[in-house]
Amino acid sequence: MEFILVTQQARPHVALIQLNRPKELNALNLQLMAELRDALKELDQNEEVRAIVLTGNERAFAAGADIKQMAGKTAIDMLHIDQFSTWDQIKKTKKPLIAAVSGFALGGGCELAMTCDMIIASETAQFGQPEIKIGVMPGAGGTQRLTRALGKARAMEMVLTGKSISAREAEKHGLVNRVVPVELHLEEAFKLAGEIAQLSPVAVKLAKESVNRAFEAHLEEGLHFERKNFYLTFASEDQTEGMAAFVEKRQPVFKGR
Numbered sequence: 001m002e003f004i005l006v007t008q009q010a011r012p013h014v015a016l017i018q019l020n021r022p023k024e025l026n027a028l029n030l031q032l033m034a035e036l037r038d039a040l041k042e043l044d045q046n047e048e049v050r051a052i053v054l055t056g057n058e059r060a061f062a063a064g065a066d067i068k069q070m071a072g073k074t075a076i077d078m079l080h081i082d083q084f085s086t087w088d089q090i091k092k093t094k095k096p097l098i099a100a101v102s103g104f105a106l107g108g109g110c111e112l113a114m115t116c117d118m119i120i121a122s123e124t125a126q127f128g129q130p131e132i133k134i135g136v137m138p139g140a141g142g143t144q145r146l147t148r149a150l151g152k153a154r155a156m157e158m159v160l161t162g163k164s165i166s167a168r169e170a171e172k173h174g175l176v177n178r179v180v181p182v183e184l185h186l187e188e189a190f191k192l193a194g195e196i197a198q199l200s201p202v203a204v205k206l207a208k209e210s211v212n213r214a215f216e217a218h219l220e221e222g223l224h225f226e227r228k229n230f231y232l233t234f235a236s237e238d239q240t241e242g243m244a245a246f247v248e249k250r251q252p253v254f255k256g257r
């Protein structure tokens with residue numbers, strides 16, 4: 001592993017993964033993400049491990065996907081690179097994953113923190129989706145998870161302006177579990193992980209899966225449902241009539257067929 005450090009038993013039954021590209025503020029290049037995926041898969045299968053803490057360093061959890069690696073890519077390049085299959089696998093981690101966040105959690109960094117099950121933030125943590133400032137938008141769940149955590153108005157403002165929020169604001173709106181002094185944030189994450197690690201790993205795994213269901217299943221089902229019904233309207237005479245009336249600049253006559 002070149003860009004992450006893994007400690008299998010950082011505390012009893014608790015593993016630690018540290019993102020380790022400090023000079024680049026832990027910018028998430030493809031190799032780092034692949035290493036993270038592989039490490040999580042291995043820890044998920046290791047029976048000695050019952051909870052996992054993911055951290056960066058004091059200055060940065062992660063300042064986003066690696067812009068230098070993405071610059072110059074075309075849409076088709078991005079499609080072939082298919083980085084989101086790595087993110088999908090990370091999301092499938094069955095054991096509790098706790099982010100210990102200090103400093104920048106921006107773009108993909110904020111999305112990675114939100115992909116974790118819980119977030120312990122240091123007082124210096126800042127969360128943001130600045131992609132709009134570089135002519136793109138969040139791609140790893142930011143528009144969805146931030147909106148669910150903060151509500152539409154606040155998420156919209158963050159995503160459309162690229163402005164970050166402080167750890168305290170994130171705590172106030174339920175994006176993070178709690179905020180602690182910077183020197184304590186990793187210890188606080190270990191404490192939470194350790195507490196969970198004492199409980200039944202089976203029940204914990206199933207409970208995590210269930211909470212995620214409440215959080216994620218509805219949206220996908222909702223979108224799917226909406227799309228199917230949208231298509232179904234095109235089987236009605238009312239759709240033909242409604243659109244024809246618009247084009248012909250007259251009032252439609254709907255018959256319920």
Ligand code: HXC
Nearest residue numbers: 023024025027063064065066067068106107108130139140
């Ligand atoms: C590549 C990055 C980087 C990034 C920082 N660096 N963020 N490299 N990708 N996302 C590099 C800088 O180029 C610099 O290296 C070094 O890290 C230190 O950064 P500085 O900018 O010198 O530090 P500072 O002035 O303190 O500013 C910190 C910062 C700024 C505000 C966080 O670095 C910044 O705005 N970074 C980009 C944040 C961002 O836009 N993130 C979203 C990315 S898009 P050199 O060698 O030049 O000195 C994204 C899409 C996700 O995340 C969707 C798919 C996963």
